[in-house]
Amino acid sequence: GQQLNQSPQSMFIQEGEDVSMNCTSSSIFNTWLWYKQDPGEGPVLLIALYKAGELTSNGRLTAQFGITRKDSFLNISASIPSDVGIYFCAGRGSGGSNYKLTFGKGTLLTVNP
Amino acid sequence: DAGITQSPRHKVTETGTPVTLRCHQTENHRYMYWYRQDPGHGLRLIHYSYGVKDTDKGEVSDGYSVSRSKTEDFLLTLESATSSQTSVYFCAISEPQGTGNEQYFGPGTRLTVT
Numbered sequence: 512g513q514q515l516n517q518s519p520q521s522m523f524i525q526e527g528e529d530v531s532m533n534c535t536s537s538s539i540f541n542t543w544l545w546y547k548q549d550p551g552e553g554p555v556l557l558i559a560l561y562k563a564g565e566l567t568s569n570g571r572l573t574a575q576f577g578i579t580r581k582d583s584f585l586n587i588s589a590s591i592p593s594d595v596g597i598y599f600c601a602g603r604g605s606g607g608s609n610y611k612l613t614f615g616k617g618t619l620l621t622v623n624p
Numbered sequence: 625d626a627g628i629t630q631s632p633r634h635k636v637t638e639t640g641t642p643v644t645l646r647c648h649q650t651e652n653h654r655y656m657y658w659y660r661q662d663p664g665h666g667l668r669l670i671h672y673s674y675g676v677k678d679t680d681k682g683e684v685s686d687g688y689s690v691s692r693s694k695t696e697d698f699l700l701t702l703e704s705a706t707s708s709q710t711s712v713y714f715c716a717i718s719e720p721q722g723t724g725n726e727q728y729f730g731p732g733t734r735l736t737v738t
Contacts, residue, residue: 542725544727552732553714553729555729556726556728559726610655610718610720612669612725616666617666
């Protein structure tokens with residue numbers, strides 16, 4: 512089946528620093544989604560991308576749908592303590608009415624005040 | 625926030641007992657999903673539903689069954705719980721349009737099988 516490789520697995524940064532993480536796939540995806548999960552809660556959708564090359568922002572977060580359709584990137588600018596959590600990418604592959612998503616294993620972000 | 629609730633939020637049960645987890649939505653979304661989340665594995669799809677009484681298996685469906693008798697409710701049943709089913713279970717909903725499939729997650733159920 513389709514697999515997503517998400518990196519890095521974890522990051523330790525200082526407050527105020529910028530953060531970058533990415534997901535890559537061996538197959539093409541039609542949709543890329545980025546989620547954040549706080550401890551003890553469900554993932555929350557941050558950004559959705561639908562077109563190759565698309566660049567979308569949500570506050571300090573910016574995500575891009577790779578031109579090859581096999582990767583996506585998430586950047587967080589000027590990190591703050593509440594950015595702490597696990598960030599997941601998810602992709603929907605091609606194929607008719609298949610609405611299932613494939614998830615990366617997550618990037619654990621720690622922000623030191 | 626999407627109107628999704630899960631019950632119970634926490635449960636401890638013994639090996640061999642049946643367990644049913646409930647997901648309830650108020651968004652009238654057509655698709656509903658059950659995932660389990662385990663360290664090192666991320667989110668894995670157990671079963672999903674694309675309408676009332678319409679369900680299909682995900683990648684880790686063995687030992688689980690589901691039912692959807694109403695649009696708003698999706699039940700996950702462990703017929704005979706095993707320790708390997710100790711996990712955090714998440715329900716998600718979506719209303720796919722075109723190429724999109726934004727899924728919205730519930731708060732999760734932490735299940736411990738002793």
